Amino acid sequence: xxxxxxxxxxxxxxxxxxxxxxxxxxxxxxxxxxxxxxxxxxxxxxxxxxxxxxxxxxxxxxxxxxxxxxxxxxxxxxxxxxxxxxxxxxxxxxxxxxxxxxxxxxxxxxxxxxxxxxxxxxxxxxxxxxxxxxxxxxxxxxxxxxxxxxxxxxxxxxxxxxxxxxxxxxxxxxxxxxxxxxxxxxxxxxxxxxxxxxxxxxxxxxxxxxxxxxxxxxxxxxxxxxxxxxxxxxxxxxxxxxxxxxxxxxxxxxxxxxxxxxxxxxxxxxxxxxxxxxxxxxxxxxxxxxxxxxxxxxxxxxxxxxxxxxxxxxxxxxxxxxxxxxxxxxxxxxxxxxxxxxxxxxxxxxxxxxxxxxxxxxxxxxxxxxxxxxxxxxxxxxxxxxxxxxxxxxxxxxxxxxxxxxxxxxxxxxxxxxxxxxxxxxxxxxxxxxxxxxxxxxxxxxxxxxxxxxxxxxxxxxxxxxxxxxxxxxxxxxxxxxxxxxxxxxxxxxxxxxxxxxxxxxxxxxxxxxxxxxxxxxxxxxxxxxxxxxxxxxxxxxxxxxxxxxxxxxxxxxxxxxxxxxxxxxxxxxxxxxxxxxxxxxxxxxxxxxxxxxxxxxxxxxxxxxxxxxxxxxxxxxxxxxxxxxxxxxxxxxxxxxxxxxxxxxxxxxxxxxxxxxxxxxxxxxxxxxxxxxxxxxxxxxxxxxxxxxxxxxxxxxxxxxxxxxxxxxxxxxxxxxxxxxxxxxxxxxxxxxxxxxxxxxxxxxxxxxxxxxxxxxxxxxxxxxxxxxxxxxxxxxxxxxxxxxxxxxxxxxxxxxxxxxxxxxxxxxxxxxxxxxxxxxxxxxxxxxxxxxxxxxxxxxxxxxxxxxxxxxxxxxxxxxxxxxxxxxxxxxxxxxxxxxxxxxxxxxxxxxxxxxxxxxxxxxxxxxxxxxxxxxxxxxxxxxxxxxxxxxxxxxxxx
Numbered sequence: 001x002x003x004x005x006x007x008x009x010x011x012x013x014x015x016x017x018x019x020x021x022x023x024x025x026x027x028x029x030x031x032x033x034x035x036x037x038x039x040x041x042x043x044x045x046x047x048x049x050x051x052x053x054x055x056x057x058x059x060x061x062x063x064x065x066x067x068x069x070x071x072x073x074x075x076x077x078x079x080x081x082x083x084x085x086x087x088x089x090x091x092x093x094x095x096x097x098x099x100x101x102x103x104x105x106x107x108x109x110x111x112x113x114x115x116x117x118x119x120x121x122x123x124x125x126x127x128x129x130x131x132x133x134x135x136x137x138x139x140x141x142x143x144x145x146x147x148x149x150x151x152x153x154x155x156x157x158x159x160x161x162x163x164x165x166x167x168x169x170x171x172x173x174x175x176x177x178x179x180x181x182x183x184x185x186x187x188x189x190x191x192x193x194x195x196x197x198x199x200x201x202x203x204x205x206x207x208x209x210x211x212x213x214x215x216x217x218x219x220x221x222x223x224x225x226x227x228x229x230x231x232x233x234x235x236x237x238x239x240x241x242x243x244x245x246x247x248x249x250x251x252x253x254x255x256x257x258x259x260x261x262x263x264x265x266x267x268x269x270x271x272x273x274x275x276x277x278x279x280x281x282x283x284x285x286x287x288x289x290x291x292x293x294x295x296x297x298x299x300x301x302x303x304x305x306x307x308x309x310x311x312x313x314x315x316x317x318x319x320x321x322x323x324x325x326x327x328x329x330x331x332x333x334x335x336x337x338x339x340x341x342x343x344x345x346x347x348x349x350x351x352x353x354x355x356x357x358x359x360x361x362x363x364x365x366x367x368x369x370x371x372x373x374x375x376x377x378x379x380x381x382x383x384x385x386x387x388x389x390x391x392x393x394x395x396x397x398x399x400x401x402x403x404x405x406x407x408x409x410x411x412x413x414x415x416x417x418x419x420x421x422x423x424x425x426x427x428x429x430x431x432x433x434x435x436x437x438x439x440x441x442x443x444x445x446x447x448x449x450x451x452x453x454x455x456x457x458x459x460x461x462x463x464x465x466x467x468x469x470x471x472x473x474x475x476x477x478x479x480x481x482x483x484x485x486x487x488x489x490x491x492x493x494x495x496x497x498x499x500x501x502x503x504x505x506x507x508x509x510x511x512x513x514x515x516x517x518x519x520x521x522x523x524x525x526x527x528x529x530x531x532x533x534x535x536x537x538x539x540x541x542x543x544x545x546x547x548x549x550x551x552x553x554x555x556x557x558x559x560x561x562x563x564x565x566x567x568x569x570x571x572x573x574x575x576x577x578x579x580x581x582x583x584x585x586x587x588x589x590x591x592x593x594x595x596x597x598x599x600x601x602x603x604x605x606x607x608x609x610x611x612x613x614x615x616x617x618x619x620x621x622x623x624x625x626x627x628x629x630x631x632x633x634x635x636x637x638x639x640x641x642x643x644x645x646x647x648x649x650x651x652x653x654x655x656x657x658x659x660x661x662x663x664x665x666x667x668x669x670x671x672x673x674x675x676x677x678x679x680x681x682x683x684x685x686x687x688x689x690x691x692x693x694x695x696x697x698x699x700x701x702x703x704x705x706x707x708x709x710x711x712x713x714x715x716x717x718x719x720x721x722x723x724x725x726x727x728x729x730x731x732x733x734x735x736x737x738x739x740x741x742x743x744x745x746x747x748x749x750x751x752x753x754x755x756x757x758x759x760x761x762x763x764x765x766x767x768x769x770x771x772x773x774x775x776x777x778x779x780x781x782x783x784x785x786x787x788x789x790x791x792x793x794x795x796x797x798x799x800x801x802x803x804x805x806x807x808x809x810x811x812x813x814x815x816x817x818x819x820x821x822x823x824x825x826x827x828x829x830x831x832x833x834x835x836x837x838x839x840x841x842x843x844x845x846x847x848x849x850x851x852x853x854x855x856x857x858x859x860x861x862x863x864x865x866x867x868x869x870x871x872x873x874x875x876x877x878x879x880x881x882x883x884x885x886x887x888x889x890x891x892x893x894x895x896x897x898x899x900x901x902x903x904x905x906x907x908x909x910x911x912x913x914x915x916x917x918x919x920x921x922x923x924x925x926x927x928x929x930x931x932x933x934x935x936x937x938x939x940x941x942x943x944x945x
Contacts, residue, residue, distance in 0.1 A: 006237055006254075007270035009305065009353035010044065011263045012037055019065075020257060022210075022248045023058035023095070027255045029262055030056040030064065038062075038075060039264050041252060043305050043320025047077045059093025060114055063100055070102055072117060081117035085110055092137040092211065097155035101142050107133050109142065111157050121157035138174025138212030138249070141193050145172035150181050152193060161196030165189065173209035175217045176230050182206040182219075190232055200232035210247040210254065218247040218254040225256060239265055266304070272355035274298025275325070277306075279348060279360035280332070282399055282417065289334035290316075290362065292350055296325035304353040308335050311347035323352070370440045370447035373398040374405075374415075378436045378451040383459040383486035386429045386535035390453055392436050395420035404441035412441075429535065431457030458538040459486035460506055464530050466545045467515065472523030474545065476514040476532060480506045488536040490514070495522055495529060506536075523548045599631035601648070603675040610686045617685070621656040623648065623675050636675045665689055692716055694769055706750045706769065710742040714774045717741050722768040723754045739772075818863040818879055828855035828883030828890070833863060837877025841866040855883060 014020075017032035026040040030053030038045050047062060055065040061080060062073040068088055072080040087105040094101065098114040107125025112118065125133070127146050134145035141160065142153040148167055152160040168184035178199065179191040189201040208220040209228070216227040218237075225237040225245060239256065240263070247254030255264045275298075280291040296302045303324040308316065315338040325331060349359045374394050381391040392407050396415040406412045407423035415421055427434050438449040461481045467473035476492060485507055492500040492514065504512050522528060525547040532541040604622040611617035625631040625648040634645040636656060648654055660670070669684045691712035704723075710716045718740045722733040734752045742748045770779050820833055834849035848865055855861065867877065881892040 005269055006239060006265040006267055007353060008239070009253075009264050009266045010039055011261060011354075012039070013260060014257065014262050015260055017052070017054075018257075018260075018262075019053055019055045020244065020246050020255060020262065021056045021058050021091075022246050022253070022255075023060075024249045025252055026058060027246060027248065027253055027264060028056055028058050028062065029255075030054075036062060036064070039253070039255075041266065041305060042322045043307065043318070045075070047073065047075060049073065049077065055089070055091050057091040057093045057100065059095040059100060063091055063093060063114075065089075065091050065102075070100070070112065070117070072100075072114070083112055083117040083119070085112075090135060092135050092142065094137055094140055094142060094155050097140050099155050101135070101137060103133070103135050107146070109144070109153065109157060111155075123153060123157040123159075126151040126159070126162065134169065134172050136172045136174050136179075136209070136211045139177075139193070141174055141179070143172045143174050143179050145169035145181060150179060150191065150196070152179055152196065160194065163191060163196040170207065171209045173217050173228075174212040175228065176214060178230050180209060180217060180228060182209060188219075188228065188232075190230065202232045202234065204234055208244060210245055212249060213247055213251060214249045215251050218245045220245045220256075225254075227251075237265075239263075266353055268303070270355055271302035271304040271323075271352050272357060274300070274302050275304075275352055275357060277350050277352075277357035279350065279358060279362070280401070280416075281362055282401075283363035284337055284346075289336050290348065291332060291334050292358075293330060293332050294323060294325070294350075294352075294357070295330035296327055299327050301326050306333060306357075307351045307354075309349040309351060311349075314346065369398075370402075370442055370445055373400075373402060373440065373442075373447075374438070374449065376438050376449050376451050378453045380453065380455065380482075380484045381424070383429060383482075383484055383488070383536060385488045388427045388429050388455050388459075388484070390425045390427060390434070390436065390455075391422055392425065392438070392451070393420055393422045394438050400442075402440055402442055404439075406439040406441075408436055408438075427455050429455065429457065429459060429538075431455060431538070456482050456484070458536060459484060459488070460504075460534065460536040462490075462532050462534075462537065462541045464532060464541060464543045464545070472518040472520075472548045474516045474518065474528070474530060476516065476530075478504055478506070478512040478514070480508060480510060483508045486536055488534050490532060490534040490536075492516065493531040493533075494518070495525065498522065518548075525549070599625055599627045599629055601625055601631055601634055601675050603636065603673055605673060605683055607670070607683045607685050610688055612688055612690045617660055619658045619660060619670070621658070621673060621675075622653050623656065624653045625650060627651070634675060636673060638671045638673045692771075692773065702753050703751050704754055704767065706752075706767065707747070708742045708750065708769075709747045710744060712773070713744050715741055715743050717772040718750060718769065719772060719777070720770045721750075721752055722770075818865055819860055820862070820879060820881060821860045822855050822857050824857055824885075826885050827857060828881065828885055829853070831855035831881060831883030833861055834880045834882075835863060835865045835877055836880055837867075839867050840877050855881070 012029055014029050014037075015031045015033070019030040021028050021030075026038055028039075029037045031037070032052050034049045034051055034053060036047045036049060036053060036056060038047065049064060049066075049071075051066040053064055053066060057063040062075055064071050064073065065088055068084055068086055069082055070085050070088060070091065071082040074080065085102045085104065088102050088110075089105055090103040092101045092103070093099065093114065095114070099120060100112045100114050102110040102112060104110065107128060109123040109125075111120040111122070113120055125146075126144060127149050132146060136143040136145075140155045142155075142157075144151045144153070146169065148165050148169060149162060150165060150169060150172060151162045154160050165181060165183060167187070170182045170184055172182075173180040174193065175190075177193045179193050179196075180188060181191065182188045182204075186203055186205050187201050188204050188206050190199045191197065192199060204219075204226070205222040206219045206226070206228075207222065210218045216229050216235075219226050219228050219234075220241060220243070223236070224241045225239050227235045227237060229235070240258075242256035242258035242263075244257045245254060246257075252267050253264060255262050257263075274296055275294055277292055277294045280293055281288070284290060290308065292306075292308070294306060301324065303322075306321045306323050308319050317336040317338060319335070321333045321335075323331060323333075346362045346364050347359065348362055350357045373396060375397055376395075377393045379391060380388050382389050394405055394407060394415065396402050396405075396417055396419055399417050401417055402415045404412045405415045405421060407421070408425055410423040413421050425434075425436060433452050433454050436451050436453060438451070440447045440449070458481050461479050463475075463477040463479075465475055465477075467475045476490075478490060480486060485505070487503070487505045490502050490504055492502075494500075494516075498519075500514070500516065502514060506512070518528070526549055527544045528547045529542070529544050602624050604624070606620040606622070608617050621636060623634065623636055623645065625634075628650045630650055631648045632646065634648055636643045636645065643656055645654055665687050667684055667686055689711065691710070693709045693711075694706060704721070706721065708716065708718070718736055720733055720735045732754055734754075740748060740750050768779060770777065772778075818835060822828060831852045831854075832849065833852065833855075836848075840848055848863065850861065850863060852861055865877075876895050879894045879896065883890060
């Protein structure tokens with residue numbers, strides 16, 4: 001940010017008689033009526049004092065001159081002490097030395113103790129033969145300008161130097177370790193605060209200086225306002241001029257006064273250009289705050305003071321809130337109401353640094369009738385085995401936000417007007433009625449809404465019958481008994497200890513047929529008892545069917561298959577191993593069933609619930625052949641990838657593995673996967689912010705600095721650091737006898753010496769870091785740069801550092817953030833920042849170049865770059881900065897070895913390839929749809945039973 005970049009935050013009326021002062025971060029205006037207005041970055045306040053204000057100063061306390069009395073007050077108006085100083089005309093404090101300097105009409109400087117008001121010293125007026133006198137202070141120096149002389153006093157009133165500048169002194173100021181003086185001939189000079197030696201001079205038409213500053217001093221010139229820097233450089237500020245300028249010592253604020261008004265400016269562009277605000281509150285009473293939401297829609301951080309103004313006077317705890325928001329961030333602010341006006345409607349305006357963001361009309365004293373505020377719907381949603389999941393939906397149909405809604409035993413939630421919340425409850429499948437209670441709370445009122453829901457006693461019905469065929473076969477048909485989707489296990493028991501289990505999903509119109517081919521030992525019975533049990537039933541289903549007795553039992557070759565309709569899913573079932581026809585000698589009926597049955601394939605998908613941004617997570621797909629004959633030429637596919645399986649044996653599974661890495665936080669839904677005619681459900685995963693960041697860079701020669709930021713809730717303990725020039729090389733390792741610990745929420749820098757860093761003939765590839773986090777030991781690799789700086793006309797250099805943003809990025813790509821700082825004394829104009837090298841990838845997330853119109857000293861620009869793992873020691877990439885410095889084209893270059901990689905098995909992969917995927921058929925990849933993924937590959941060779 002430039003020193004010339006300021007925006008207006010407030011204008012105040014100071015009246016005919018006024019005084020102005022500033023401290024490190026506030027400006028103060030004293031008016032003749034006794035009011036003192038204080039304005040800082042956190043808002044405005046007014047202190048009413050008993051008498052008129054002739055002059056003021058802010059040095060720890062509010063110091064006021066009234067007639068011949070000097071008084072100290074707290075900023076809330078409590079008087080601390082009063083001291084009489086005859087003929088006093090002005091005040092200036094040295095807060096760092098607890099001294100208040102009082103200037104008298106005779107030019108005498110009287111030093112008072114800031115804490116007690118007691119007199120410390122009295123220094124006669126220097127050069128008393130001249131009339132005009134100017135006073136300034138800063139640090140521990142008091143500066144006096146009179147005629148052509150500049151006199152500097154210390155905190156005890158002793159003369160440090162007395163310098164004749166051979167030209168009339170118009171004004172003086174103290175800037176860091178310099179004393180500034182403007183001369184009548186238009187020159188401004190910088191003097192050493194210790195010796196008075198002239199360090200520099202500059203021709204500038206400066207008429208008035210602010211009394212002091214740390215980094216720069218505001219000045220009033222013939223053409224407006226300029227900032228004077230310690231080295232003599234002037235930067236013009238695009239604001240209207242006045243007749244006096246006073247700035248805070250931190251450079252954040254300055255004020256320009258003109259006649260009876262004063263305007264306060266704040267460093268930085270106006271935040272109103274990128275902030276959007278919404279008033280969330282529709283109505284209030286004396287216990288309800290006015291809530292507003294502010295969002296930063298820009299691409300840079302925004303900060304400012306948010307103020308709530310009302311046309312009708314409302315007493316609030318505070319009208320101001322200090323706000324700092326990064327790009328895309330938002331914040332809710334609550335303004336507490338102490339007392340309401342008599343008006344029914346209140347006009348509110350929200351401002352940031354004096355600029356209007358939004359306005360709204362709020363109803364005062366509105367009441368909410370809780371009994372009419374919500375609609376409640378309670379319905380069974382699904383049945384899982386013997387449990388019914390009931391969903392309760394509570395919709396706020398009023399125009400007022402309900403403060404607290406509690407559904408059953410669920411956590412309390414706030415419900416905005418027009419919004420709804422849901423909760424799930426689990427009940428046993430037992431046919432009983434249940435009650436779901438919704439408790440509403442608004443201020444001091446509570447209301448309960450009870451809703452009854454009928455729980456069915458079963459979710460399925462079962463028919464058991466002898467199949468209409470000559471083949472010994474039993475058909476068990478399962479149908480839903482309600483309209484509620486259900487899933488559960490069905491167990492079938494036959495004589496001889498034969499059992500069969502199947503998991504069945506039931507929709508409202510589904511029908512499942514279990515066709516059970518009977519072995520001869522069962523089929524030849526006169527009667528065959530059959531038992532079917534399931535948590536979806538209200539009891540076991542038992543029956544007896546006639547068997548296929550004697551020598552008339554049919555053979556498998558005579559069996560006729562049962563026709564299937566479009567609404568029937570017929571699932572052939574296989575007997576246990578001990579009754580397998582291939583073992584019992586029966587080669588008839590089962591083989592015939594195998595020939596008639598069409599293979600059915602299903603997919604079960606497994607994903608973790610959460611993963612970290614930029615960290616690989618695993619997706620597993622179990623592809624199951626549910627039929628009793630092999631399934632051949634099976635294709636598993638989603639929107640962007642497919643995998644071919646030659647053969648899956650009967651009632652066996654193949655597990656496929658795929659890896660993903662997502663680079664945006666929040667909820668993400670992966671596309672569905674198809675296998676044959678079966679589609680798996682879409683799965684959602686939450687991507688969280690990384691908990692631990694690391695970056696490494698040489699500090700000096702052979703010393704490595706490793707910066708670790710621990711954003712987790714557990715401490716991180718370092719165990720070793722290794723320099724690696726190849727993936728398998730960690731020969732130069734530091735093991736910690738006393739391991740450094742980075743506490744939760746803290747940031748630490750660890751330094752260690754490595755011989756390899758000092759060897760200029762080699763390129764350092766990676767830095768491996770091993771650490772303990774909770775109960776696990778983890779490894780990270782990050783980059784170490786080797787600096788090669790070209791010739792430059794600047795004083796200093798361009799410094800680039802790398803921050804590993806990938807953190808074990810999946811497969812073949814790493815993500816690094818290149819932070820480039822202008823560590824010079826001069827700006828680069830029309831600068832181009834770029835990253836070059838064969839290992840730099842052109843991907844959706846990569847930003848391998850950018851243009852900056854003015855790359856100012858001390859500022860930092862960043863690039864997000866995708867890189868490939870290096871395969872040889874010499875593979876590097878360059879960070880290049882090109883631009884114009886003082887009219888000369890300059891190029892700065894740094895070389896880095898790269899990039900980021902996992903340790904161990906990651907380097908041994910052979911069977912899969914990482915690639916970028918998108919839903920767009922065009923070559924352009926949209927960032928919002930992009931993630932890193934691998935193709936399908938089998939977890940284990942062959943099929944699993």
